[in-house]
Amino acid sequence: MSASLARLTAGGFSIGIEAPLDNDWTHAGEQARQQDGRLPGEPDLQRHAGLAQLADRLGFRALWVRDVPMYDPSFGDAAQVFEVFSYLGYLAGITKDILLGTAAVVLPIREPLLTLKSAATLQRLSGNRLVLGVASGDRPVEYPLFGRDFAERGSNFREQVALLRDGAQSGLPPGLDVLPRMAAPLPLMAAGLAQQSPAWIGARMDGSLAYPGTPEDHARRVAAWRAVAGDKPYATFIHLDLSEGADEPMQRWRFGFRGGRDALVEELAALRAAGVDHVGLHFRRNRRALDETFHEIAADVLPLFHA
Template identity: 80%
Template sequence: MQSALDRLVAGGLSIGIEAPLDNDWTPDGDAARRAAGRLPGEPDLQRHAELARLADRLGFRALWVRDVPLYDPSFGDAAQVFEVFSYLGYLAGITRDILLGTAAVVLPLREPLLTLKSAATVQHLSGGRLLLGVASGDRPVEYPLFGRDFDSRGSRFREQVALLRGGAADLPGGLAVLPRQAAPLPLLVAGLAQQQPDWVGARMDACLAYPGSADDHRRRAAAWRAVAGDKPYATFIHLDLAEDPDEPLQRHRFGLRGGRLALIDELHALRAAGVGHVGLQFRRNRRPLDETFHEIAETVLPHFHAHTETTHA
């Protein structure tokens, strides 16, 4: 049976989706948010389960969720709102094939043994579909509220990674964290998590890179592979898919707008740059998300997933 990481990059490049499943960063979406009385950056969650099932049925490879413990009005992004492991457990129950990833769990804010138990639970309930993205966090305001020190988050990150890797094998008196895992949890690092590149490359199973152009990723992927070998490298695009398939590519912060032909060209360029997986985020997407999901599944995924599906069949 393929591991979740093997499935993520099978075929050379795969395409997933990043929650929240809402286009609330568009003018229409923001107007709807104001009318509903939601906070800035708080998405509409009415269709999240329906759209998650749709992404699963259409063959998107992974569904990514972020870990944002507290809403900060100065940051203005509530992510997908739900607590990350609770939400992953729910998603595991309503989907069948799609991989479930965190991008990324802020380890230093969490109690280590409960993090291990939560991740192991999701891995078990999902049938091995968890991709555990981890990070050190970048919001200083959160740390004192959790009784944690911001400046020492790097050392706390290393301690938690050691626990996740070791499975709490050194607990006294026969104590254990259940459910037990047949294999170590896959760890994907977002950024460097306050660590040296060599340390990250040796201990992490994959890299979650910030959005950028193909040239950006060519440099970053080369730096990753210099310390990590051929371990997977993934990134994200904030996508606004135009209705006109020929509309040329326009870049914006963290992503692009363009027709499907421009998207296909961009994905080919990312694959050539060493990217193994791209998660698409749709908060800037002006078209209905179900319509957009269908277009990508029917016209874009076959360029990248067809070999994998043929092999699996």
């Protein structure tokens, strides 16, 4: 297991954060978006750097960013806006310990050698903090814009994984190389199945990035993952609205819930018992200030789970 994945799962379970660092999916957030003239699904990133540094200082294990190359109003989600490798390079420079994850880089629409060079650069400059989540993508409108065939994304994904695995050594003419060379293979986690069979993903990926769900959902998915991948890491995400009342009961919605700190602890414990190794918390629905929410989780939740 790579150093970054070993850190992700150290102690048997860990908690991270998923960008963007804004609660723009709330009523107040939507009002602010309209006043600012931002597009639907475009977060306010004025405080993203300070919040990333706060998450780092407070001991959250990883900060995850998505790869959304084109803004598509039919999806209404611009993710964290910035280009994924450029943004993680910036975050690497302003943080010290937090792992930097992609959830996930859409390989088939990217130039393979530049993806390799970008990932290797980020791994070197961050001090081996990169966890490279990869995917085949699910937005057909993007592929022709990049000169790629949506129908061939599965085979393209396999080819790019092979290139990332061997550092392009098997496909380069004699004498050429991609620098910086990697001291160890890049840690690859697959988002979903990426148009592959479960056996292929289990054998060739270092971990799984699973879609959000209930603990019961994850118990079934983890069992299927363990059957093809053994004890490789399994991570997922929760869309969280943490209420001020610690004992406020859980109200589930798609991909997450609203509830108090007690409900969050109960959910995380259930996910850990289901075999989940890491959970990234997503705060775009969170009605409270994010710094206040981060502090509460760091003080009263992280110590229960981070060894």
